[in-house]
Amino acid sequence: MAKYLLKRLAYIIVSLFFIITITFFLMQAAPGGPFASEKKLTPALEEQMNEAYGLNDPLYEQYFNYLVNAFTFDFGPSFKYVGQDVIEIITRSFPYSLILGIESILIALSIGVLLGVIAAVKHNKFGDYTAMVIAVLGISVPSFIMATVLQYIFAIKLGALPVARFESFAHTILPAIALATTPLAFIARLMRSSMLDVLNSDYIKTAKSKGLGQRVVTYKHGLRNAILPVVSYLGPLVVSILTGSFIIESIFGIPGLGSEFVVSVTNRDYTVIMGTTVFFSVLLLVSILLVDLLYGLVDPRIKVAGKGGK
Amino acid sequence: MSKLLEVKDLSIAFDTYGGEVQAVRGVTFDLDEKETLAIVGESGSGKSVTAQSLMRLVPMPPGKFAGGSIVFNEEDLVEKSDKQMEGIRGKDISMIFQDPMTSLNPTMPIGKQISEGLIKHQNMSKKAAHNRGIELLKLVGIPNPERRIDQYPHEYSGGMRQRAMIAIALACNPKILIADEPTTALDVTIQAQILDLMRDVQEETGTAIILITHDLGVVANAANRVAVMYGGKIVETGNVNEIFYNPKHPYTWGLLSSMPKIDGDDEELLAIPGSPPDLADPPKGCPFAARCPYAMKVCENHMPEYTHLSETQQTACWLLDERAPDVEAPESAMVGGTKVHE
Amino acid sequence: MALPQLKDSDFEPLQINDEEAEKIAGESTSYWKDAWRRFRKNKLALFGIVMIVLLGIMSFIGGPISGHNYFDNDLLNANKSPSGEHWFGTDNLGRDIFARTWYGAKISLFIGLMAALIDLVIGIIWGSIAGYFGGKVDEYMMRVADVLYGVPYLLVVILLMVILPQGLWTLIIAMTITGWINMARIVRGQVMQLRSEEYVMASRSLGASNTRLLFKHLVPNTMGPILVTLTLTIPNAIFTEAFLSFLGLGVPAPLASWGTMSSDALQSLQYYPFQLFFPAFFICLTMLAFNVIGDGMRDALDPKERK
Ligand SMILES: Nc1ncnc2c1ncn2[C@@H]1O[C@H](COP(=O)(O)OP(=O)(O)OP(=O)(O)O)[C@@H](O)[C@H]1O
Numbered sequence: 001m002a003k004y005l006l007k008r009l010a011y012i013i014v015s016l017f018f019i020i021t022i023t024f025f026l027m028q029a030a031p032g033g034p035f036a037s038e039k040k041l042t043p044a045l046e047e048q049m050n051e052a053y054g055l056n057d058p059l060y061e062q063y064f065n066y067l068v069n070a071f072t073f074d075f076g077p078s079f080k081y082v083g084q085d086v087i088e089i090i091t092r093s094f095p096y097s098l099i100l101g102i103e104s105i106l107i108a109l110s111i112g113v114l115l116g117v118i119a120a121v122k123h124n125k126f127g128d129y130t131a132m133v134i135a136v137l138g139i140s141v142p143s144f145i146m147a148t149v150l151q152y153i154f155a156i157k158l159g160a161l162p163v164a165r166f167e168s169f170a171h172t173i174l175p176a177i178a179l180a181t182t183p184l185a186f187i188a189r190l191m192r193s194s195m196l197d198v199l200n201s202d203y204i205k206t207a208k209s210k211g212l213g214q215r216v217v218t219y220k221h222g223l224r225n226a227i228l229p230v231v232s233y234l235g236p237l238v239v240s241i242l243t244g245s246f247i248i249e250s251i252f253g254i255p256g257l258g259s260e261f262v263v264s265v266t267n268r269d270y271t272v273i274m275g276t277t278v279f280f281s282v283l284l285l286v287s288i289l290l291v292d293l294l295y296g297l298v299d300p301r302i303k304v305a306g307k308g309g310k
Numbered sequence: 311m312s313k314l315l316e317v318k319d320l321s322i323a324f325d326t327y328g329g330e331v332q333a334v335r336g337v338t339f340d341l342d343e344k345e346t347l348a349i350v351g352e353s354g355s356g357k358s359v360t361a362q363s364l365m366r367l368v369p370m371p372p373g374k375f376a377g378g379s380i381v382f383n384e385e386d387l388v389e390k391s392d393k394q395m396e397g398i399r400g401k402d403i404s405m406i407f408q409d410p411m412t413s414l415n416p417t418m419p420i421g422k423q424i425s426e427g428l429i430k431h432q433n434m435s436k437k438a439a440h441n442r443g444i445e446l447l448k449l450v451g452i453p454n455p456e457r458r459i460d461q462y463p464h465e466y467s468g469g470m471r472q473r474a475m476i477a478i479a480l481a482c483n484p485k486i487l488i489a490d491e492p493t494t495a496l497d498v499t500i501q502a503q504i505l506d507l508m509r510d511v512q513e514e515t516g517t518a519i520i521l522i523t524h525d526l527g528v529v530a531n532a533a534n535r536v537a538v539m540y541g542g543k544i545v546e547t548g549n550v551n552e553i554f555y556n557p558k559h560p561y562t563w564g565l566l567s568s569m570p571k572i573d574g575d576d577e578e579l580l581a582i583p584g585s586p587p588d589l590a591d592p593p594k595g596c597p598f599a600a601r602c603p604y605a606m607k608v609c610e611n612h613m614p615e616y617t618h619l620s621e622t623q624q625t626a627c628w629l630l631d632e633r634a635p636d637v638e639a640p641e642s643a644m645v646g647g648t649k650v651h652e
Numbered sequence: 653m654a655l656p657q658l659k660d661s662d663f664e665p666l667q668i669n670d671e672e673a674e675k676i677a678g679e680s681t682s683y684w685k686d687a688w689r690r691f692r693k694n695k696l697a698l699f700g701i702v703m704i705v706l707l708g709i710m711s712f713i714g715g716p717i718s719g720h721n722y723f724d725n726d727l728l729n730a731n732k733s734p735s736g737e738h739w740f741g742t743d744n745l746g747r748d749i750f751a752r753t754w755y756g757a758k759i760s761l762f763i764g765l766m767a768a769l770i771d772l773v774i775g776i777i778w779g780s781i782a783g784y785f786g787g788k789v790d791e792y793m794m795r796v797a798d799v800l801y802g803v804p805y806l807l808v809v810i811l812l813m814v815i816l817p818q819g820l821w822t823l824i825i826a827m828t829i830t831g832w833i834n835m836a837r838i839v840r841g842q843v844m845q846l847r848s849e850e851y852v853m854a855s856r857s858l859g860a861s862n863t864r865l866l867f868k869h870l871v872p873n874t875m876g877p878i879l880v881t882l883t884l885t886i887p888n889a890i891f892t893e894a895f896l897s898f899l900g901l902g903v904p905a906p907l908a909s910w911g912t913m914s915s916d917a918l919q920s921l922q923y924y925p926f927q928l929f930f931p932a933f934f935i936c937l938t939m940l941a942f943n944v945i946g947d948g949m950r951d952a953l954d955p956k957e958r959k
Pocket residue numbers: 324325326331333351352353354355356357358359360369372373524589
């Protein structure tokens with residue numbers, strides 16, 4: 001187990017190294033220096049700033065410094081918000097995104113699995129069609145459109161829920177639903193087809209041949225096996241929630257990491273862009289590791305312990 | 311003496327995109343206590359559908375009963391509700407499937423899969439069922455059952471899984487054990503072991519067995535009576551000796567010819583040319599007509615009826631009509647060196 | 653038992669007609685005909701096709717029939733609700749939303765199609781080289797693809813859009829730079845399958861000649877998943893474009909896409925919801941149409957996959 005974890009951690013570090021390197025050079029390739037934007041600085045001032053931010057050092061030195069600092073989560077100061085470090089921005093905004101993300105993951109998982117199971121159990125019947133219509137709509141309506149529609153109906157027209165910001169649980173409902181829509185639909189379809197496969201499998205016949213009731217067969221034997229593809233989907237699910245948060249947080253005025261990222265993109269605030277990108281990557285790599293560990297728990301055939309198992 | 315199980319005129323069809331597939335078309339057979347009936351026939355002849363319908367395990371829809379009855383304990387299983395069937399499945403009739411790799415739940419320990427039936431049908435406590443599970447694993451020859459019982463299927467080899475499957479099927483001492491190609495997915499030495507095991511178990515518990523296979527070698531070693539299926543119909547039935555030494559149906563001849571002989575050189579494996587009929591549009595006459603080397607004009611349009619050749623042997627073939635030319639079974643269908651059990 | 657109407661002549665041997673036997677054995681209508689028959693039964697997928705055709709037509713004639721073009725400002729007529737003059741109303745610069753919607757259709761569909769095509773070309777080249785040579789070549793090529801695949805797609809696209817100059821083609825390039833991987837994996841899988849001896853043997857034993865076999869059984873069978881992936885790439889690209897537009901990284905003005913139109917309308921959602929409604933509606937409709945076509949194709953091309 002420890003060996004396996006070490007191997008995975010090493011893999012994460014190597015991946016991070018690549019990601020940091022690539023983002024660093026991508027940002028170097030960006031048009032114009034970080035201070036070359038709107039506000040015209042005097043050449044002297046710009047020079048002074050460049051000096052202060054170490055932009056006059058040779059490239060390899062900048063890269064090396066960045067690399068070393070990045071591993072201690074020190075991404076330097078923001079170019080646009082004077083006096084703020086990137087890591088401060090991240091630690092300030094991430095909790096919002098985390099709460100929102102967990103909420104929408106829970107929504108997507110619970111409702112998605114439920115819809116998928118209903119569809120599979122009521123295969124080719126009304127329940128199936130309803131669930132699949134919901135799912136195909138969910139896939140076709142992009143989260144940002146869902147967000148605006150929800151916002152318009154429930155906040156602006158009905159006034160039932162707050163329009164924006166993040167002050168109470170009520171504030172999180174609309175954005176969490178909007179964020180959950182697409183993954184929810186995916187999970188529902190995934191769950192349906194996997195459940196259908198499982199329900200047609202030999203071991204379900206075996207279970208039935210023992211005289212077990214329909215319910216025991218479906219839920220005790222079916223569900224545990226059918227849920228495996230959904231567990232594998234948790235990685236992409238985190239990605240989807242994360243990228244979705246860029247827009248959803250902006251639309252709902254939530255001061256989370258997603259909207260900070262968007263702001264940094266529009267401001268070309270390169271250190272923040274790089275910092276958040278690296279942070280996102282860490283987040284994803286770690287969640288993928290967690291998902292793999294979880295998978296090992298759910299599927300006895302996968303031995304995470306590393307002896308033989310894949 | 312009344313029979314343990316009587317299947318009459320059973321027909322089962324499936325609704326598919328390509329139209330209605332008539333998988334089983336009027337099958338009649340019966341089963342005595344403690345005997346082993348083999349159902350043989352090539353792939354797609356409807357053996358599994360027949361077997362699964364006895365336990366009402368054919369998925370419906372797309373499947374449906376198109377007629378006939380399955381009488382067990384003087385009751386017609388076709389008429390039973392799903393709830394009522396649950397009381398029969400696993401308790402009175404149980405089943406072993408072809409592929410032990412896929413027929414056990416991969417995410418549930420073997421022991422739990424055995425005890426489920428016991429808890430349901432015999433009101434056993436978890437503890438008692440667990441202990442009985444260990445006994446059953448011992449019975450089917452799994453070494454170290456105390457340790458093995460808590461393992462998952464992937465920790466078992468193919469042969470051991472099939473043994474575990476048999477343990478599950480036998481858990482509640484069923485009156486009928488249906489084994490759908492229990493050895494097809496296993497390699498030869500394991501096959502023999504599993505068949506031996508089934509015979510031992512039968513001696514010990516007195517279950518009647520319906521053994522489905524397309525391997526006549528297996529039949530010779532394990533069965534008392536044989537039903538030969540083709541194109542959704544039983545074309546010939548008889549006891550083992552009749553089927554092996556006095557077969558009358560050209561399809562049975564074909565099957566016997568395609569069986570490896572102990573003394574013959576294995577070059578002489580005669581496969582039956584052609585492929586089985588499309589059951590979505592079954593032939594009007596004899597299902598074998600398109601491939602039968604002896605086919606006559608009548609065969610195409612008229613289904614032959616059964617000729618009772620003896621108390622036990624019945625054959626559906628126009629060759630047995632007195633107007634038909636005399637035809638002898640080909641040399642290759644002579645059993646020769648094959649050992650017939652009993 | 654004898655049936656009275658039977659004559660002795662009925663008991664003469666039957667001439668077994670080999671072709672006949674073959675026909676009975678496996679009524680195999682052609683793969684595509686079969687697939688089309690199944691597809692046609694799928695009402696939802698047919699609806700999708702009709703919608704796409706209509707959208708395609710409207711993207712060309714929509715502007716002209718409205719009597720407006722997509723870029724004329726008319727500040728005096730800004731933010732007008734739908735009317736006889738402006739069927740979908742006007743936006744905050746007084747531009748006709750009807751004309752812009754169909755112009756946007758052209759841009760969005762173009763982006764979707766181009767992204768799908770480029771993915772297809774790169775994916776086919778990469779995937780078939782990997783699949784054809786197999787072994788080490790395959791391993792390294794797929795390892796590269798795996799690494800790229802691990803990076804979140806949208807994040808990459810956003811980073812690229814940050815450093816690249818804005819423009820229609822930049823957008824397409826940014827989207828395809830990692831977008832082809834999925835296609836490459838599918839193609840590789842299919843090529844591997846094509847190569848696999850067993851697969852070829854299985855059909856050969858049915859007694860078909862080699863070239864006929866290749867084109868009648870093998871190629872169609874491998875084309876299926878590729879076509880489905882291709883179809884599903886299009887809505888994905890349209891989605892990505894709209895997503896980027898929301899971040900201000902979409903096609904630059906004066907070009908209009910549904911994404912930029914929705915994003916522009918967002919500011920005044922409270923007062924002029926119709927400005928958002930039309931482009932948003934068509935984004936959803938198009939994605940829906942392509943999704944149901946893709947699903948329909950998957951079900952039709954792969955009959956094993958559920959009923
Ligand atoms: N769920 C189903 N839907 C449609 N057709 C089916 C279904 N199950 C079985 N069939 C059809 O019924 C026919 C008989 O199948 P069956 O499985 O009984 O054959 P078999 O004799 O057991 O063959 P094998 O030796 O391959 O197991 C086949 O033509 C098959 O296509």
